[in-house]
Amino acid sequence: MDIDFQKYADQAVDAVVTFAPNLLMAIAVYYIGNWAIKKVSKVLTFALEKAKVSEDAIPFLSSFMTTMMKVFLIMSVVGILGIKMTALMGILAAMSFAVGMSLQGSLGNFAAGILILFFKPYRLGQWVEVDGAFGKIEEIRIFNTILITPGNKKLIIPNGKVVEGIITNYSDKGYIRVDLEVSMPYAESFPKVKQVILDAVKDVPGVLPTPAVEVGINTFDSHNILLAVRPYAEPDDFWDVKFECNQRIKHALSEHHVKMAYSEGVELGEIGE
Template sequence: MDWNKIDEYLQLATDKVVFYLPRILLAIIIFWVGFKLVQKLVELLKKGLEKTGFSETLRPFLASTVGAVLKGAVLFIIATVLGADLTGLFAILAAAAFAIGMALQGSLGNFASGILILTLKPFKVGDWIQVDDKFGRVTEIGIFSTDVLTPGNKILIIPNSMITESVVTNFTEKGMIRLELEVTMPYEESFPKVERILCTALKDVEHILDEPKPEIGILNFDSHNVQLTVRPYVKPDNFWEVTFNAHKAIKNAFHSHNIKVAYSEGVEIGKIGE
């Protein structure tokens, strides 16, 4: 047995233990203290975001993201204390991040748009909005898309990037919306008379707001009729109910007062049935 070799190995092992043991103990302390500190910071962040009225959808995501980043920083410090060379790891992570970013370019755009929507709050859940020609009530605002319920009871899943790149009309922001109703009257009829009939008819329609008052005017002239516009104001939730009831009330009023119209089949004046 070569005792010199054994002594050499024991000395080498002792040197390694003396060299690494303090570092391992320090790494354990950093791990324990660091993760406890991260947990406290995440809890403080959640409370702070809640007090400032930050989006309920975004709060858990931000808290978990910040927690993951801070925990990653703690692990990085531990690896540095232990003497690990992280240069190669960083190169691999950078290449992987670039590849993932290119593959998920559209999703990342929706993600960034979702962060903007949840932070700036151009609308909230329950608001009636219109994005391009898509109209409905917002039911959910997600990180990647926004769900909108149409009056026809269909769910539209709109990518958030489409929302931030388009003109968004928020009908709920002001607490009211103006209906755009169009009716016609014959040229021989008196506009002041028809205007009074329309005003009276609208007063009997439930949910039409008294202020601002409904607007009634001549919109255009065609070959057969005078085109009128009727613009009452309603709350967004009553949009379709008032639209249908207002058309019904106007038709009944025209029938009661014998207001005639030109049918599309010709230029002859005909009566309106009940």
């Protein structure tokens, strides 16, 4: 049996000639559509900012609208390629159950994102602890929340984890307590050391005048009395206040010749500079 290669070649050429314009059109629409979506997303974000929409909701809404526009773009490209939408919708309907089952977590994260925007357990720029992770809120997205740690690491936490767990918001009240610990030997006068510490930290940049700085005896160990020193600061100033307070307390104790107890064969010793 002879195979008519010329016939098949002619059919292939006809198919390419017939399909090529649609393919080229689909490619052009896809790339132009993506470019347009990026521009529209920027305009949408700007419009939401001008409308004074909550800054927490802007990234979420912008991301959601971008996703919807991309879905519409893909459907348009499929239509240009000549694929019947009724057949495509039938396939999608058949696949939706399986996809939905595999994406239960993602759908839950989406619903959780809406709950976060509605109830506002945190806002952009706030310091929080979520699912054991600590950092500043950089962005609230459709499926996840972005945190930046003090070490400048980027954490991506699924929104479902956020609403299921405990959220500790360090910024909501506007200030946070900085917990410091200072050792004092039993031979020293507590009122004297307390005043030295209060004088040392009262002028530290970032320490708030109210609530007032607290200094008290926290506990006793075998060689020292452990004092709790608790200044208050805004969350963004936490580390600066902590380091500066420690430095000034150490310098003040040295200036006032407050002695320390050591565990290895030395009862009292001077504090160096």
